[in-house]
Amino acid sequence: METVEERIYRRRWLTMLTLVSGLIIVIIDNTILNVALPSISQQLGASQAQLTGAILSYAVVFGSLQFTAGVLGDRWGRKRIFMIGLVLFGLASLAASLSQSPNQLVGFRALMAIGAAMITPQTLSILTNVFPPAERGRAIAIWAGCTGASLALGPIVGGLLLDYFWWGSIFFINVPIVIGTFIAAWFLVPESKNANAGKIDPAGIALSVVGLGALIFGLVYGGEKRDWSSVLSTGMIVFGVAILALFVLVESKIDSPSFDVRFFKNPRFSAASIAAAFGFFALFGISFFLTFYFQFVKGLTPLQAGLSVLPVGIAQVIFAPRAPKLVARIGPKFTIALGLAVLAASLFGYLFVSLDDPVWHVYVLGFFTGAGLAHVVAPSTESVMSSLPPENAGAGAAVNNTTRQVSGA
Known part of the structure; x- marks a missing residue:
């Protein structure tokens, strides 16, 4: 008869798919709102201050609560916190799509962020516990690739929806995905937590x-x-x-600390966290820059501008799953250094972008940006998670994700 451990191992890739589905909708919501701001301003009569509030409410709440959610997942159960987060995120998305005033939208975006903060750290900590050490690097690399690609997908999905539906569709699209992810998680995602966790701090x-x-x-x-x-x-x-x-x-x-800060004395943990921070600092900045460059300089529609950012995401999908092979050959330190060098070179290239440059020049730069990021984010995330004991996976994932959110801000 199949044991619990054997069943978890057999279903590990389905578990990965389920967790990534939840992760993608959360990450997309970091950038999808940008392309909808003009429509929201017109149809809801939102002022610039209220539009800023809609951005701030999600960013601040999401970033400030991820650490707490990761700690609670370690203590109360990662699957439990993940599924509660899905329910809250889905209900808040539905409410946001039906907002009748800018202030309602700001409030519902904050509720979405609470659910998102509960989802994100659990995806990484559950993967760390589901996959054996031999496969963990590849699993985390796929997770990291999906994270980066999702940021690039936000403007594309937003532009596509706004071309055919009302502004609220950028939030309503989350509802069916949340329902499907919740059902899959109920059957496929195993529960895990720190059996020796101390009292809440x-x-x-x-x-x-x-x-x-x-x-x-x-x-x-x-x-x-x-x-x-x-x-x-x-x-x-x-x-x-x-x-x-x-x-x-x-x-x-x-x-009984929420997180043992002595882990920061481990160079593998601290250096990898800093490298990931640099990577996401660049990714958020470039995604923002390219969206506005293609719309206001090149005169493209929101959908066309979103598609123009796609090379960044495509490169990450291609190279992130392959990064562990390079790590196996030259080690994480040199892989991350190589990725940072490629990333820096691509960023330097943007200095020479002019009004009259053909768009394919920027596409090439975007592809190299994504390739560099893939070789930074994937191995640095694996280094962070592998430097911690499995029982602290939730807090470690939360620190990893919070570092990225602060860098993105």
Whole structure:
């Protein structure tokens, strides 16, 4: 008779597909709103401040709660938190699609972000526990490739939906995907948690939420308003950094911390986290730049502009699953260094993009950007997760994802 462990192993790729389905809709929602802002402004009568609020509410709540959700997954069950997140994300998406005012949209986007924060860290921590060490690198590489590709897909999906449906369709599309993912997860995703987890650390959780929320708010507000002299931008950033420093101090002195900060002393963990941060700093920035470049400089439609960002995602889908083979040959350190070098070279190339350049020049640069990212994000994520014991996979995944969200902001 088949054991539980054998059944989990046999279903591991179906589990991967289920988790990635949940991950993709969450990541797409980081960028899908950008192309719909003009339509929302016209049809809901949203002011620029309210549009900024719709962006801020998702970014701040999503970024500030991922660490907490990862910690709770380790203690209460990763599948349980994942499925609760799916339900909340799906219901909030439905409500957002039916919003009758800009303020309703801002509120429902915040609720979507709570569900999204519960989903994302669980996908990576569950994969880490489902796949054996021999296959874990490949599984994480596929996960990382889907993460990067999803960011590029956001403008494409948004543009396609806006060409044929109303603005709320960019949120409504999540509902059937959530339903299918929930049913699949019910049957295919195994439960896992840290059997030796200590008691909940309310002080650490509160400090992480406040610190991350303030930091991300300041970064996004400063970027949106282009005002770095404001208390709401630089002031919030300084406040957030100070609270996070206090978080590290508190966590280093208690018996049952939310996250053992001593892991940062491990060069493999800390260096890989920094490399992933650089990668996503570049990815979010380039995706934003290219969307506006193709729409306002080249005069393309939202859908055409979204499709023009596709080379970044295609390169990641091609190279991320192959990155573990290169790691096996030259090691993670040199693979990540090579990826950063390719990424830096492609970013340097954007300096020479002019108004009259043919679009295929930018397509080529985008492809090299994606190729470089694939060789940074995939091996760095695997290094982060493999440097932690499996029982801390949720907190490790949360740190990994939070680092990316802060970098993206």
